[in-house]
Amino acid sequence: MTPALELRSVAFAYPGGHQALFGIDLTVAAGERVALLGPNGAGKTTLVLHLNGILTAGHGAVAVSGLPVTKANLREIRRRVGLVFQDPDDQLFMPTVRDDVAFGPANLGLRGDELDARVHEALVAVGMEDHADRPPHHLSFGQRRRVAVATVLAMRPDVLVLDEPTSNLDPASRRELREVLEPLAVTILVVTHDLPFALEVCPRSAILDGGTIVADGPTGELLADDDLLRAHRLELPFGFDPRAARR
Amino acid sequence: MGAGHAHALYRPGTSPLHRIAPECKIAATLLFVLAVVATPREAIWAFALHAALVIGAGRIGDLPLTVMARRLVIEVPFVAFAFLLPFIAGGPRIDVGPLSLSESGLWGGWNILAKATIGLLATVVLASTTDLPGLVRGMERLRVPRVFTAVAGFMIRYADVITGELRRMSVARRSRGHDPRWLWQARAIASSAGALFVRCFERGERVHLAMLSRGYTGTLPALDKHRTPPAEWLTLALPVVAAGVATAAWVA
Numbered sequence: 001m002t003p004a005l006e007l008r009s010v011a012f013a014y015p016g017g018h019q020a021l022f023g024i025d026l027t028v029a030a031g032e033r034v035a036l037l038g039p040n041g042a043g044k045t046t047l048v049l050h051l052n053g054i055l056t057a058g059h060g061a062v063a064v065s066g067l068p069v070t071k072a073n074l075r076e077i078r079r080r081v082g083l084v085f086q087d088p089d090d091q092l093f094m095p096t097v098r099d100d101v102a103f104g105p106a107n108l109g110l111r112g113d114e115l116d117a118r119v120h121e122a123l124v125a126v127g128m129e130d131h132a133d134r135p136p137h138h139l140s141f142g143q144r145r146r147v148a149v150a151t152v153l154a155m156r157p158d159v160l161v162l163d164e165p166t167s168n169l170d171p172a173s174r175r176e177l178r179e180v181l182e183p184l185a186v187t188i189l190v191v192t193h194d195l196p197f198a199l200e201v202c203p204r205s206a207i208l209d210g211g212t213i214v215a216d217g218p219t220g221e222l223l224a225d226d227d228l229l230r231a232h233r234l235e236l237p238f239g240f241d242p243r244a245a246r247r
Numbered sequence: 248m249g250a251g252h253a254h255a256l257y258r259p260g261t262s263p264l265h266r267i268a269p270e271c272k273i274a275a276t277l278l279f280v281l282a283v284v285a286t287p288r289e290a291i292w293a294f295a296l297h298a299a300l301v302i303g304a305g306r307i308g309d310l311p312l313t314v315m316a317r318r319l320v321i322e323v324p325f326v327a328f329a330f331l332l333p334f335i336a337g338g339p340r341i342d343v344g345p346l347s348l349s350e351s352g353l354w355g356g357w358n359i360l361a362k363a364t365i366g367l368l369a370t371v372v373l374a375s376t377t378d379l380p381g382l383v384r385g386m387e388r389l390r391v392p393r394v395f396t397a398v399a400g401f402m403i404r405y406a407d408v409i410t411g412e413l414r415r416m417s418v419a420r421r422s423r424g425h426d427p428r429w430l431w432q433a434r435a436i437a438s439s440a441g442a443l444f445v446r447c448f449e450r451g452e453r454v455h456l457a458m459l460s461r462g463y464t465g466t467l468p469a470l471d472k473h474r475t476p477p478a479e480w481l482t483l484a485l486p487v488v489a490a491g492v493a494t495a496a497w498v499a
Contacts, residue, residue: 052460075462083460089408090453095380095400102470107462115470135380137407155461 002066004030004159004187010050010060020046022211023060030065030158033188035198035219038208039233044191045086047208048163051189052081065158079108082152082186086164088144092136097128097147100136104155122154123147126180142173146180159187166194195223195236199245207232256318256374264308264376268475269385271482276373278486280366282493288358290496294365297489301368304485308376318371319364326363332356379403387471397467405450413443 005028012021020043028034038044049055050062053069062069064080082104085091094100101119110118123129126146136144145165152160160181166174178200181188192198198205198219205219209232215222222228223242229235236242259265264272279301286293305315336352377385383403387396416439425435 049456054456054459075464078460078462081460083457085453085457085460087453089405090450091457093401093404093454093458095383095403099380099470103458103463103468104461106468106470107464136404151461 001030003027003063004032004065005051005189006063006066007047007050008061010047010057010062012046012050012055012058020211021050021057024208024211024213026206026213026216028159028187028189030187031185032204033202034190035202035205036189036191036208037193037195037198037205037222037234038191039193042208042232043211044208045163048083048161048189048191051159051161052078052083075108079155080158082155082157082160084145084148084152084160084162084165086167088136088141088148091148091151092144094136096133096135097123097139098132100147101132101150101154104151108155118154118156122150125153125184126150127176140173142169142176145169145173145177149177149180153184157186159189160184161189161191163191164193165190166192166197193234195229195234195242196240196245199223199242207234209233256371257378258310258314258375259378260309260376262307262309262376264304264372267482268388268473268479269377269381270388270475271385271479272373272377273382273385273389275482275485276369278483279369279489282486282489283365283369284362285490286362286493287496288354288361290499293492293496294361296492297365298368300485300489301365301372305368305372305375308372310372310375314375315368315371318375319367322363322367326360329356329359329363332359384471384473387469388473388475393467393469405447408450409443409447412446413439416443 005026007024007026010021010024011019013019024047036044036047046055050057050069051064053062053071053074056069056071064077067073067076067080069077092100094103098119101122102115105115105118119132120129123132126149128143128147128150131139131143131147136147139147149160149162149165162181165177169177174197178197181201188201190198190202202219204217205215205222206213207215207222207228214232215225215228220242223236279297283294283297286297302312302315305312332355333348333352334346336349336355338349338351340347340349341353342348374382380400380403383396383400386399387393420435420439425432427433427436
């Protein structure tokens with residue numbers, strides 16, 4: 001079966017010369033849920049921007065459901081990969097929630113009733129259908145985050161990529177986000193250093209540090225490896241025992 | 248500078264005027280203002296009628312007179328000149344008590360004051376009964392180029408985000424004992440302004456990335472498929488009456 005995401009020796013240096021990625025190999029099967037863990041500055045966001053062709057690898061190749069990420073395929077790639085950015089205020093730029101959720105599918109050419117249905121479906125999926133006509137700044141931070149998820153769900157992506165989805169969320173909003181993600185029938189890549197969240201949502205994790213993948217395996221096992229975590233500036237919250245935590 | 252500052256003019260409500268499509272209200276306001284401006288200044292009765300029309304519209308929009316009056320305060324700096332005109336203009340003079348006033352200056356001042364006040368009242372009624380996204384949508388439907396409406400939309404969306412950032416920076420400054428009283432203490436404020444500019448610039452880049460990620464290719468899609476109910480264009484009766492008044496004033 002074609003993997004949902006396939007990265008082969010992806011390397012990238014910013015124009016200033018700063019090398020952010022040194023040959024990343026990562027394969028995510030369709031329907032899989034993977035957490036990409038790593039400390040600040042590990043290159044997580046840089047990697048994410050390669051998945052939908054915002055950044056182009058200096059070396060190596062990225063493919064989404066078998067389709068290589070190239071200039072010619074960008075439109076389809078960006079439909080297949082839904083990126084949820086860290087700050088919902090960056091993601092939500094239209095005057096109302098409805099317009100914002102409609103932005104992506106409208107770029108794909110949807111109009112009229114079909115577009116309305118798509119918007120409604122996405123808002124229902126995140127439980128925000130009652131807020132369609134509100135301006136984003138009237139929503140709580142957690143609600144804005146869920147609307148941000150809806151803006152990419154409306155494009156019916158194959159892969160949902162969330163960059164630090166739990167940052168700045170209070171525990172209740174964090175749980176609501178998890179409940180939104182749980183029933184979704186898409187491949188999910190969560191970029192985070194919220195280790196308990198990774199354990200809750202993703203059976204598999206990869207650790208990115210210094211621009212390379214340094215570990216890849218079942219989340220529970222990685223989080224139980226104290227030495228591994230310590231070596232890569234990852235820490236569990238006080239009192240959290242991944243061996244005892246069961247969903 | 249508080250959150251919601253940019254939206255403070257809108258008064259939520261369910262009056263008939265609130266429910267009318269924004270494009271009708273915008274068109275009516277614009278044409279009404281044109282009719283007022285075209286009215287000859289000597290026709291004082293015509294301005295009374297114009298004022299009655301706009302105040303009547305405000306009442307339909309559940310807008311109390313006191314609110315309308317309060318919102319007129321913004322014109323004060325602009326009409327100050329109107330009050331100076333009678334003193335500084337030349338031509339034949341008339342004596343009012345101890346003052347000697349220029350006749351043409353009096354007419355000129357009245358002209359500015361009357362037209363500015365009535366015009367402003369019209370926009371107060373529009374802004375009080377139409378929310379900001381509605382105004383942008385209305386302009387779109389009136390075929391205002393997409394670039395302008397998109398910029399206006401972004402401005403509305405980010406006004407609160409940026410004022411919020413500004414407020415947090417100000418709180419952070421004051422929390423460290425900054426208490427500006429004198430001009431030479433403005434340095435910290437100036438550097439906050441600089442930092443805010445850089446942050447806005449960076450945010451602009453991130454927003455652009457987020458747009459690209461959702462398939463943006465350079466043109467914002469027109470999302471609106473709304474058709475204005477023809478009956479709502481009856482709003483234009485207001486500027487038609489005003490134009491009638493202006494015409495009558497010219498003929499008389």
